[in-house]
Amino acid sequence: MSDSTATRATTDAASADSTQSGVAITLDKVTKVYPGQETPAVDDFSMSVRPGELVMFVGPSGCGKTTTMKMINRIIEPSSGSIAIDGRDVLSLNPNELRRHIGYVIQQIGLFPHMTIAENIAVVPRLLGWSKQKIADRVDELLQTVQLDPGTFAARYPKQLSGGQQQRVGVARALAADPPVMLMDEPFGATDPITREKLQAEFLRLQESIGKTIIFVTHDFDEAIRLGDRIAVLSDRSQIEQFDTPANILSGPANDYVRSFIGQGAALKRLALIPVTDAKLKAASGASGVPSVPVEASLRDALDALVLAGVPAIDVVDGDGRAVGAVSVEAISEVLGAELPGVPPAGA
């Protein structure tokens, strides 16, 4: 869970290479005005999303984030402005054809109750004319990817699955035709917190291996921090208050609005994004039976363990159980201090 967020920061650069299959999305001055309303729901929205990037749209209910996302696949038609996917103008394409190449996951999932799980996943491939064998193989592959055993689940119906399982099938279904772009509207919102945590972790792992360009709408800022490569904090009429990486937003919020999202504990949230190996480690005590943190953990895990144990320093151990160093509270503070722009690193 938090270990993968720590390592994600370091693999950001690596994600833009051969493993990613996503394409760029460009929105240029996109506006949506509903007839009869004087203020636009989305006002002059412009953004460039890089290939393979996972962009989170965060904002309160009604700010226009979902409307903006739905204009990308033209579920809602823009009033003005242009949207391009991989350089091609979305508004000039046949909408149905366009949507077959965009994965779409909504909060209530919308699995088709009269079809089996396998048939649900096969919908878009069948629309695209894939062969039966190719579809069957793809269904098996996707079910395994979302950690549902194909033998058990392929022939079941949606009503026989739990909420979390249905959500996974929803993601598998969106991935079926291997689209370069995915749009996800609070896909984990309808699940309980425990399931949501698991789904988020699995989703991160998945994105690391498939690297699609994803627009992910959420009202949960912590989810945005955890999952996003970049976060767009949106206010009314879908205005972009800040569009930056989670680390940059946490350490340098653009205004009070963004600060209100971060809430208390910004420092702790930043620590969750930094691996423990970023801190200057002292010599390990090497004692056995004392609390320790794994080398893949984040600084927040380390601080958590330190506070619980009540000791000044704690060992960092690798996969074989060997201590590679010890981290202290001062070392953790130093990392944060070193990240503050313009402040010289303490105790260098």
Add this chain to the structure above:
Amino acid sequence: MNGFDLQGLFTFWSRRWDDILELALQHIAVVALSVLLATVIGVLIGIAVWNRPVPRSLTIAAAGVALTIPSLALLALITPVFGLGWTPTVISLIFYSLLPIVRNTAVGLREVSPAIMESAKGMGMSPAKILFTIQLPIAWPIILTGVRVAAQLTIGIAAIAAYVAGPGLGQLIFQGLSSLGSKNALNFALSGTLGVVILALLVDGAFVLITRLTTSRGLRV
């Protein structure tokens, strides 16, 4: 008027069972034909108006008018144009069947959840494809219930068609009513009535079976 003679009824049946059976089969046939045609017409109408509020209200109101016209009156009204026998019977039975079928089709199609509709649209299905592969299968149990109600209605109304020389068990009932006082009057009327009741139960049972067999396992409650 004689008291009721059970033995006489059984003798009546043993002598005329082949006639009674033939009329029963005619009855089923005219009901089946009418309900089948009404289903085709009604479902098509339902598909045409399900998402258009004004046409939908108009067609459902029009179909509802049928139920306010007494069946005897309707039959009498159309006979000058369509003659006697099968034709006016089938036409009026179709007319009576339309309301439950059209209304259930429209309601069934509308009740498919918005989440399902949106995710189907988001996957790149055209409205026609969504209608035929998603909405109709999901709405099917509701539509079939409308057909079942229509069948029940028409089994009863078909008995009245005997008034215009229509086919079926109504002929037994009318023969009994028009010969009141004669030896077998009561037997005729009773046989016709019992036959209609039994047919209604059998047809309802058949619909339970059909519903089970044609509804997706994922939809069954």
